Amino acid sequence: MATVRDVAERAGVSIATVSFVLNNTKPVTPATRDRVESAMAELGYHRNVLARALAARSTRIIALAHPRLDTGFGSEFITSASRAARARARGYHLVLWPVDNDGDEIGELVGQGLVDGVVLMEVLLEDARVDALSAAGTPFALIGRTADPAGFIHVDIDFEQSIAVALDHLQGLGHRPTVAAGRALRLPSRITAVIMMNELATFGVMTERVVPDDLSILYFGTPGLAAIANPQLTLMRAPAAILGGLGVDALIDHLETPGALPAPQLHPCTLEPGASTARPR
Amino acid sequence: MATVRDVAERAGVSIATVSFVLNNTKPVTPATRDRVESAMAELGYHRNVLARALAARSTRIIALAHPRLDTGFGSEFITSASRAARARARGYHLVLWPVDNDGDEIGELVGQGLVDGVVLMEVLLEDARVDALSAAGTPFALIGRTADPAGFIHVDIDFEQSIAVALDHLQGLGHRPTVAAGRALRLPSRITAVIMMNELATFGVMTERVVPDDLSILYFGTPGLAAIANPQLTLMRAPAAILGGLGVDALIDHLETPGALPAPQLHPCTLEPGASTARPR
DNA sequence: GGGTGGCGGTAAAACGGTTAACTTGGAGCC
DNA sequence: GGCTCCAAGTTAACCGTTTTACCGCCACCC
Secondary structure, three states: OOOHHHHHHHHOOOHHHHHHHHHOOOOOOHHHHHHHHHHHHHHOOOOOHHHHHHHHOOOOEEEEEEEOOOOOOEHHHHHHHHHHOOOOOOOOEEEEEEEOOOOHHHHHHHHOOOOOEEEEOOOOOOOHHHHHHHHHOOOEEEEOOOOOOOOOEEEEEOHHHHHHHHHHHHHHHOOOOOOOOOOOOOOOOOOOEEEEOOHHHHHHHHHHOOOOOOOEEEEEEOHHHHHHOOOOOEEEEOOHHHHHHHHHHHHHHHHHOOOOOOOOEEEOOEEEOOOOOOOOO | OOOHHHHHHHHOOOHHHHHHHHHOOOOOOHHHHHHHHHHHHHHOOOOOHHHHHHHHOOOOEEEEEEEOOOOOOEHHHHHHHHHHOOOOOOOOEEEEEEEOOOOHHHHHHHHOOOOOEEEEOOOOOOOHHHHHHHHHOOOEEEEOOOOOOOOOEEEEEOHHHHHHHHHHHHHHHOOOOOOOOOOOOOOOOOOOEEEEOOHHHHHHHHHHOOOOOOOEEEEEEOHHHHHHOOOOOEEEEOOHHHHHHHHHHHHHHHHHOOOOOOOOEEEOOEEEOOOOOOOOO
16 A cells, blocks of 8 residues: 555655645645645555554544444434534544443543544433543533533533423413423323323323323424334424534534634424324313 | 553563563563553553554454445444454454445545455445455455355355245245246236345335235345335344354454455344235135 | 745654564573 | 573564654845
């Protein structure tokens, strides 16, 4: 495989010059640039990203770290996140990295110097992974929030607007707002509709009441459960790929201008009507 | 971040010695090894994989390259493939890399020296990606076969055994074997059961005949279509993750002992009964 | 006509490891 | 006691880039 040295020799310049045209990092006369570029073309030169990364202290690889057990992240996810962030155009590669929830594994990952930054999915209020990343000094962005997100780059669902849309939908059907049920074990029978945010609890409620005749359910989250439930759930879909894209985008911004702390971004869920919401009886 | 130099200094040895204990590549007295290891522990040393890869000409990363459009490969896939191949135990990392079917993108990928080898999914009879890999001199393994697979490391479905199982299933229901229908546009009405290997054609047949009353269908492939079809298709499931694991395994064997060409491995599909096969009328 | 200031280019030192070739000290043997 | 041999360590070159000094040259200006 051809190296800068080969290219330099063929073009009759020094290897530094080759590097300058490669990275557009210092002015070069059009004539010289031409000679270098044709030398590269003739030799089929590809720059060795390892050597580049080692010398420049940057791999231009961003890891999308997601919990091992979560199967919601596949190649489609990474593709759309990458597209949303225009990552390729900005010169970054995205890789999907399943990590355990304790901080160990992620600490190891970034300790090796393989990635420039990490986008952390499914962030918990108290999150060992966040601590590990902070300790390692690796740039990172959060999808979601810790208990105290100030000072961290993060993007999240716009709960306020999403709830408003959800309420609109239910009120449009004729339901009336009331005080939130919170952790109540048993749903009072006068309740005609609920907004659920937890898979298990949703299953529980569905075995207890007839949906949607007796109770309307509007489910907040990823489509996994919603699709297989019977009746199919009306869903406020969490915009996972979009949030991934926003996170990557913010992280890259931060990498390019180290001082900056991009402002948190909020993105609403989208309503996908199913068969679990209907007019109250 | 600590480097070998820091470790060497703290342990009072040369950096070469540190490298030897790191890689088990030359004998070291237990006492020295101890000193080095505790120095590493005290400094929280992680070896920089970039530098290692550059110097050793090996990244120990294997790319699982799959077609862009195929959504069947997600993080679950990579996890099970990795487990099947015991890749981690053997010191390799697997990454999922979506590439276009022309050879360009894959050529670029390997030209950069980022991966030690490639496992190519969904191989076609004539495959530009195979040509690109051969030309680049990168070690690779195929899941599937090209028209002439001799000389390539490859693993595939055990069609012979799978077909035998499929026939057994159908004959058990009372169907009788006959000459294969091949490319016939319209299925003779005396045919009571078919084995299908193509999504589109399967859809076609299902609109033409009543399944399974009038015609039994046994579908060979991935569960994508089979799951959503109505009635749910009886499926010979292609063991994608297992094949991935076998491919990775064979590739690693080859990487470790460059001369060797691991023998092709065949793995049968598994029968998953659905509602599309029944006794003939 | 002698500073001065760009500009286009080069030489060489990193980056953090691996590894071939060479040293050293002590045991084994006649 | 001198010779060989081996095992444990060290030195230094190298992997393929980036990047910081530095250098020579020419135009410009007073």
